[in-house]
Amino acid sequence: KQEVTQIPAALSVPEGENLVLNCSFTDSAIYNLQWFRQDPGKGLTSLLLIQSSQREQTSGRLNASLDKSSGRSTLYIAASQPGDSATYLCAVNQGAQKLVFGQGTRLTINP
């Protein structure tokens, strides 16, 4: 059974810092991995999707990496801003099966 773990559960950093969020998964047989952002009281917004054959994806100040063999992914946020404050969730997709989510990392960027 696939299990996804995100560490840390919460993170608070000053504005302008670069930061890394971690995601680990137990079964490396995945189709892709997706990072989401969730703002309080709102749904999930997809940030980046990495196919199993890819090593990383970039969008603006965000960079996600994938090491399938070790069961790890990281989300790197450069030059953090207060607007980046949200909960970040990673989820793995095992083909036709369901997305399995981690519990999320609640990020606070302090002005």
Added chain:
Amino acid sequence: EAGVAQSPRYKIIEKRQSVAFWCNPISGHATLYWYQQILGQGPKLLIQFQNNGVVDDSQLPKDRFSAERLKGVDSTLKIQPAKLEDSAVYLCASSPVIAYEQYFGPGTRLTVT
């Protein structure tokens, strides 16, 4: 392009009552998902539809939860009777095909008292 629509946004009911949620996916998306997200946890898939057929409902508590997608477009999720532990946000998502990127609606926050 319009996103995934859900209603209602909030619902408060007493235990043992019934409740229904509605979802309209992005136009043309064949796959529709219902997730349950309990406070402090990641979403958990309840049921997955491909057009109007069920692909996966292994985590749906079938004694009280039901879902349908009659014409392969919008969908309803029903809980009857509700329990206190059903308090959660119910998220609907859609994707063009299975295993492709999923797009989420704003969710329905259910409180069972």
